[in-house]
Amino acid sequence: xxxxxxxxxxxxxxxxxxxxxxxxxxxxxxxxxxxxxxxxxxxxxxxxxxxxxxxxxxxxxxxxxxxxxxxxxxxxxxxxxxxxxxxxxxxxxxxxxxxxxxxxxxxxxxxxxxxxxxxxxxxxxxxxxxxxxxxxxxxxxxxxxxxxxxxxxxxxxxxxxxxxxxxxxxxxxxxxxxxxxxxxxxxxxxxxxxxxxxxxxxxxxxxxxxxxxxxxxxxxxxxxxxxxxxxxxxxxxxxxxxxxxxxxxxxxxxxxxxxxxxxxxxxxxxxxxxxxxxxxxxxxxxxxxxxxxxxxxxxxxxxxxxxxxxxxxxxxxxxxxxxxxxxxxxxxxxxxxxxxxxxxxxxxxxxxxxxxxxxxxxxxxxxxxxxxxxxxxxxxxxxxxxxxxxxxxxxxxxxxxxxxxxxxxxxxxxxxxxxxxxxx
Amino acid sequence: xxxxxxxxxxxxxxxxxxxxxxxxxxxxxxxxxxxxxxxxxxxxxxxxxxxxxxxxxxxxxxxxxxxxxxxxxxxxxxxxxxxxxxxxxxxxxxxxxxxxxxxxxxxxxxxxxxxxxxxxxxxxxxxxxxxxxxxxxxxxxxxxxxxxxxxxxxxxxxxxxxxxxxxxxxxxxxxxxxxxxxxxxxxxxxxxxxxxxxxxxxxxxxxxxxxxxxxxxxxxxxxxxxxxxxxxxxxxxxxxxxxxxxxxxxxxxxxxxxxxxxxxxxxxxxxxxxxxxxxxxxxxxxxxxxxxxxxxxxxxxxxxxxxxxxxxxxxxxxxxxxxxxxxx
Numbered sequence: 001x002x003x004x005x006x007x008x009x010x011x012x013x014x015x016x017x018x019x020x021x022x023x024x025x026x027x028x029x030x031x032x033x034x035x036x037x038x039x040x041x042x043x044x045x046x047x048x049x050x051x052x053x054x055x056x057x058x059x060x061x062x063x064x065x066x067x068x069x070x071x072x073x074x075x076x077x078x079x080x081x082x083x084x085x086x087x088x089x090x091x092x093x094x095x096x097x098x099x100x101x102x103x104x105x106x107x108x109x110x111x112x113x114x115x116x117x118x119x120x121x122x123x124x125x126x127x128x129x130x131x132x133x134x135x136x137x138x139x140x141x142x143x144x145x146x147x148x149x150x151x152x153x154x155x156x157x158x159x160x161x162x163x164x165x166x167x168x169x170x171x172x173x174x175x176x177x178x179x180x181x182x183x184x185x186x187x188x189x190x191x192x193x194x195x196x197x198x199x200x201x202x203x204x205x206x207x208x209x210x211x212x213x214x215x216x217x218x219x220x221x222x223x224x225x226x227x228x229x230x231x232x233x234x235x236x237x238x239x240x241x242x243x244x245x246x247x248x249x250x251x252x253x254x255x256x257x258x259x260x261x262x263x264x265x266x267x268x269x270x271x272x273x274x275x276x277x278x279x280x281x282x283x284x285x286x287x288x289x290x291x292x293x294x295x296x297x298x299x300x301x302x303x304x305x306x307x308x309x310x311x312x313x314x315x316x317x318x319x320x321x322x323x324x325x326x327x328x329x330x331x332x333x334x335x336x337x338x339x340x341x342x343x344x345x346x347x348x349x350x351x352x353x354x355x356x357x358x359x360x361x362x363x364x365x366x367x368x369x370x371x372x373x374x375x376x377x378x379x380x381x382x383x384x385x386x387x388x389x390x391x392x393x394x395x396x397x398x399x400x401x402x403x404x405x406x407x408x409x410x411x412x413x414x415x416x417x418x419x420x421x422x423x424x
Numbered sequence: 425x426x427x428x429x430x431x432x433x434x435x436x437x438x439x440x441x442x443x444x445x446x447x448x449x450x451x452x453x454x455x456x457x458x459x460x461x462x463x464x465x466x467x468x469x470x471x472x473x474x475x476x477x478x479x480x481x482x483x484x485x486x487x488x489x490x491x492x493x494x495x496x497x498x499x500x501x502x503x504x505x506x507x508x509x510x511x512x513x514x515x516x517x518x519x520x521x522x523x524x525x526x527x528x529x530x531x532x533x534x535x536x537x538x539x540x541x542x543x544x545x546x547x548x549x550x551x552x553x554x555x556x557x558x559x560x561x562x563x564x565x566x567x568x569x570x571x572x573x574x575x576x577x578x579x580x581x582x583x584x585x586x587x588x589x590x591x592x593x594x595x596x597x598x599x600x601x602x603x604x605x606x607x608x609x610x611x612x613x614x615x616x617x618x619x620x621x622x623x624x625x626x627x628x629x630x631x632x633x634x635x636x637x638x639x640x641x642x643x644x645x646x647x648x649x650x651x652x653x654x655x656x657x658x659x660x661x662x663x664x665x666x667x668x669x670x671x672x673x674x675x676x677x678x679x680x681x682x683x684x685x686x687x688x689x690x691x692x693x694x695x696x697x698x699x700x701x702x703x704x705x706x707x708x709x710x711x712x713x714x715x716x717x718x719x720x721x722x723x724x725x726x727x728x729x730x731x732x733x734x735x736x737x738x739x740x741x742x743x744x745x746x747x748x749x750x751x752x
Contacts, residue, residue, distance in 0.1 A: 029564065030555075030556075030559065030564075030673075031673060032672070032673050032674030032676075032677060033674075034559075034564040034673050035564055035565055035566045035672050035673070038564055038565070170721075170722040194720075194721070195721060196720060196721035196722035197722060198722040198724060198725040198726075199725075200674045200677050202665070202668075202669060202674060202675075202677060202678060202681075203442060203445075203681065203724065205438050205439075205441075205442055205596075205709065206435070206438075206708075206709050206712040206713060206716070206724060207721075209431075209434060209435055209438060209594060209713075210713070212594055213427075213431050213434075225674060226669050226672060226674040229566065229669045229670050229672070230668060230669045233575075233668060233669065236576065237575065237576045237577060237594075237596055238577065238594055239576075239577065255565070255566045255670075258566065258568055258670070259566060259568050259569075259669060259670030261568065261570075263575075263576070298490055298493075298501075298563075300501075
């Protein structure tokens with residue numbers, strides 16, 4: 001009898017409790033990047049709270065969000081992964097390219113999917129190699145192409161001889177677009193001028209003096225945290241034309257432009273989702289989450305760029321979980337079933353509208369071969385007097401003729417060094 | 425004049441200005457180390473805390489609002505008033521003096537005569553506590569700081585240099601303000617230490633604690649005084665750096681910019697902090713300008729330490745530090 005009790009206890013201890021759908025949130029609410037980490041984490045958690053409060057979870061199964069503080073530190077991010085994966089984690093969103101890179105082999109070995117939405121290793125788009133890594137709806141190389149496409153549009157399709165500077169965070173994240181921009185420069189004939197900024201980017205005088213001296217026609221920015229605010233302020237100080245200054249989607253939140261005041265007027269940034277809170281879903285968020293006192297934060301971030309992105313990430317995770325439930329016939333899905341759900345995810349405008357988010361994001365479809373979606377992106381612009389962003393383009397395609405081979409090349413190299421046989 | 429030479433001159437001038445900003449941070453370290461032998465790891469966080477408090481007071485933000493609302497079920501965030509910059513600076517100084525008293529009363533008073541490494545550890549703990557308290561007190565969002573300091577290119581320098589060389593130099597008005605403030609601050613600190621009773625007492629404590637005690641100087645008072653002055657220096661640094669990037673938690677990392685300045689200028693010399701700041705500022709900017717493009721850029725963070733290490737090898741006490749004499 002004693003042996004039987006011990007065996008049952010051991011089995012119970014070894015098995016994860018499967019009463020909830022577990023979505024870990026690797027957040028950073030402290031440290032130098034907290035101002036960006038907080039709204040994203042709030043949006044991510046609030047959406048799941050809404051599903052629990054309004055719908056009773058996903059497919060009738062409550063959602064449990066486990067928050068773990070990383071401080072935007074890759075080692076802590078991995079510690080969080082190790083500490084939470086045993087809870088039955090369905091998908092990880094590290095919100096850090098460095099953490100994503102370290103998580104790729106671990107999550108693949110553990111059979112847990114990772115969604116690095118608009119960040120991480122770009123070639124993870126190739127699902128035949130990166131079986132558990134997803135980066136839909138767009139990746140950095142799409143972003144680089146969107147920026148160049150926009151510059152092409154405003155120059156009548158000819159940018160040969162132009163000089164384009166890339167001010168980038170001197171890290172794995174910041175260096176991601178360089179190869180694509182180099183390839184695109186060969187195609188379009190512009191001169192690329194990379195300008196590195198060391199972490200955290202509090203002091204950028206040298207970089208902006210260089211830009212003032214070299215006078216590039218356009219400046220692209222791959223920044224994060226304080227680097228963005230300082231760069232926009234320095235650009236305003238040297239009177240750089242803000243119309244010609246374009247940031248990646250991680251350099252395009254209210255946090256980035258507000259400190260520079262009127263000087264930031266006209267600054268542009270890329271995006272893969274819409275802006276503001278004028279969507280039916282936000283009425284539900286207000287009613288079931290914020291007004292009910294269940295918001296992850298103070299409720300003051302609702303509708304900001306990074307809150308929307310966190311909410312969008314949670315919504316895509318929830319939709320993938322629903323797809324997984326439909327495919328498997330189980331409400332209480334496993335990480336492997338979640339992975340299959342992500343791989344079969346299709347976001348249509350009809351589905352977005354039904355969720356209360358009409359025109360919020362581009363339509364896209366994920367497949368075994370394509371874990372990166374359609375790679376559509378738009379350009380938005382900051383109006384300092386109104387204190388708001390507005391989309392100035394529709395969602396447009398990136399240059400897959402250039403990006404496709406780069407994805408193939410990089411993912412093939414990863415497959416070779418990791419001993420992976422690509423398969424779908 | 426060749427373009428490259430003009431650019432180098434512009435870079436040098438901007439390096440000097442950046443050096444002043446580094447020196448402003450380093451000054452706080454020097455003051456506390458000189459008076460108490462404590463390497464205050466929390467100096468960067470003090471700058472952050474001071475700037476957060478200043479913006480919070482100016483904007484009429486209710487401190488600990490989230491905590492109050494969570495405990496009492498209220499929904500208060502602002503008092504609804506706006507405090508003028510000068511009054512807000514004064515009120516922030518009151519807070520920094522209170523902080524100095526609390527640090528002395530609750531931490532260092534209990535650690536008198538302990539090993540320097542323990543005192544250093546205590547300041548690490550203090551840094552994290554202050555960062556956490558600052559977060560709970562004022563929130564982690566990025567705040568715009570506007571105390572009326574001009575920002576952007578200085579027109580006069582731009583036009584004058586353009587007329588002289590055919591190329592207008594960029595000098596940020598904020599950097600010019602920082603330089604003027606730093607000059608006034610250093611002059612005031614020197615005047616204070618030379619011509620006031622408290623200043624002389626402070627120097628006496630810095631020279632020899634035991635001797636100072638024996639002539640009736642209160643160590644307790646002096647340490648509160650020096651932490652208060654360091655708090656004021658932190659506030660000035662916080663204003664200058666916060667005006668550049670907004671007040672946010674990465675402001676605490678400006679301490680990293682002060683370390684090579686201290687290694688170079690010495691931990692006990694106010695002129696050393698200034699000269700060290702200028703050398704580091706000019707050195708790192710010129711290196712980035714001349715060598716940076718050949719090695720992929722982003723050299724400033726590490727080159728400042730290379731420069732400081734070189735000085736350490738040949739002059740361990742720094743340029744102006746007290747000579748290390750060990751008697752056997």
